[in-house]
Amino acid sequence: MYRSLNNRVVPSLLVLKELLGSSLEVAKVLKISGWFLKSDIGKTMAPNIEFLKNCGIAVEQISWLMYTYPRCLLCKPKSMIKFVGRKLKAFKNLGFSDEDIVETFRKAPQVFSVSEEKMKKLKEILIASGKYDFSCVISHPTSLICSVENKYKPRLQVLGVLESRNLIKEWPSFPGLYKMPDESFVKKYVRPYLREVGDLHKVGSSFCGKNGL
Numbered sequence: 001m002y003r004s005l006n007n008r009v010v011p012s013l014l015v016l017k018e019l020l021g022s023s024l025e026v027a028k029v030l031k032i033s034g035w036f037l038k039s040d041i042g043k044t045m046a047p048n049i050e051f052l053k054n055c056g057i058a059v060e061q062i063s064w065l066m067y068t069y070p071r072c073l074l075c076k077p078k079s080m081i082k083f084v085g086r087k088l089k090a091f092k093n094l095g096f097s098d099e100d101i102v103e104t105f106r107k108a109p110q111v112f113s114v115s116e117e118k119m120k121k122l123k124e125i126l127i128a129s130g131k132y133d134f135s136c137v138i139s140h141p142t143s144l145i146c147s148v149e150n151k152y153k154p155r156l157q158v159l160g161v162l163e164s165r166n167l168i169k170e171w172p173s174f175p176g177l178y179k180m181p182d183e184s185f186v187k188k189y190v191r192p193y194l195r196e197v198g199d200l201h202k203v204g205s206s207f208c209g210k211n212g213l
Contacts, residue, residue: 012041019049020063029066039074047077055084056102061109068110090116094123095134104141114144121148129156136174143178151178158189167193 016026039045052062065072075083091101093116104111119137125148126132137143146152155177162168168189172180180188 012039015041015046019059019066029070041074044076045073048073048075048080051077051080051084056106057109058106061106065109069113087112090119094119096138100138100141108142108145111141111144118148119144122152125152125156129160131159131171132174132177140175140178143174146178155185155189158185161197162189162193165193165197167196 013026016029017023020026020029049062052065053059062073072080088101091104092098096104122137122144123134126134126136159168159171163171171177
């Protein structure tokens with residue numbers, strides 16, 4: 001038991017403290033996941049962190065991964081390399097450049113948990129709208145986190161109906177489309193037009209119901 005403590009736990013604590021900067025932060029991480037002490041992080045997390053650094057990922061973002069997806073850093077290095085490789089290929093297939101990908105991971109590493117299927121669906125409905133394209137997503141990668149079914153589809157449907165009835169002349173900017181809170185969207189694009197378009201609340205039912213319509 002003493003040998004296990006000396007050979008695995010103590011080195012793990014030292015690595016965690018070096019990355020996080022303080023014993024307090026180490027304690028916070030261990031509350032989230034005790035896997036850091038159960039695994040040989042010298043053979044898993046340490047090489048994975050070095051790999052991510054070599055990919056241009058900032059230490060702050062790697063720390064974020066430790067808090068949010070701890071097991072991601074504890075997988076075998078070969079698995080990490082394969083995972084990153086698949087994600088890079090998926091992003092490139094959708095039009096991201098190498099620089100876009102690095103910048104995305106620096107700003108919003110959580111985006112890399114989004115499935116390729118979801119990214120393809122978002123690309124399809126944005127292009128179908130005729131108002132936005134996937135370059136908008138590349139410029140605003142955190143938009144990938146939002147739900148296609150519960151946010152993008154109903155909002156695009158509402159805006160499409162309003163435009164077809166000549167009730168709006170301009171659509172919101174892409175950041176406005178995905179960042180606007182549901183209540184604000186309903187207040188601006190649904191409530192004012194219920195008399196002209198009586199079934200508008202049905203089109204945007206996924207968020208209208210939450211806002212008293």
